[in-house]
Amino acid sequence: IAGITQAPTSQILAAGRRMTLRCTQDMRHNAMYWYRQDLGLGLRLIHYSNTAGTTGKGEVPDGYSVSRANTDDFPLTLASAVPSQTSVYFCASSASGNSPLHFGNGTRLTVT
């Protein structure tokens, strides 16, 4: 079934540890995005990539990095996790600008 796969589904992580959240799509979409969802704050854009080889900063990029080596994969890395990064992380993709966003099912991350 075509769509977005995020891994892991959930993770508990000690503060200071490094963590990479994985995101893979099989729809050959050009654009990909990472959002975090926090209660009372809705979804906020962390980083995005309009096409393979390019990335950009969203609203809340600090503490996160991304890479886009190919069309399908868009990993999000927390170099040194902090408790404020406890959140649900959603990866999304779209065929192009103004196309609908397709979302993965999310990764629930708890930083202790």
Add this chain to the structure above:
Amino acid sequence: AQSVTQPDIHITVSEGASLELRCNYSYGATPYLFWYVQSPGQGLQLLLKYFSGDTLVQGIKGFEAEFKRSQSSFNLRKPSVHWSDAAEYFCAVEGAGGGNKLTFGTGTQLKVEL
């Protein structure tokens, strides 16, 4: 910068009743507006979008939304709610520069009483 306000955090309606979820936006130019729905433990699914043209937009699952520029609103409506509509609903506006960099509201949690 653009922003979206969803003034209702929680709404409860009876099955079969009509529904209206409010959304107000702030954006300097003509906005691109969206409504997404999120079921528990799932990602978001697009219900409908407004780019231009007819201000009344039809979406999936029987939802519609009306763009009112004078009120800076994009309220979501459904004439008769089903129990399966219970979910969280997010309004979003596309930011400057386009490219699908959406700004989301904080969401409205819909509960449906049987």
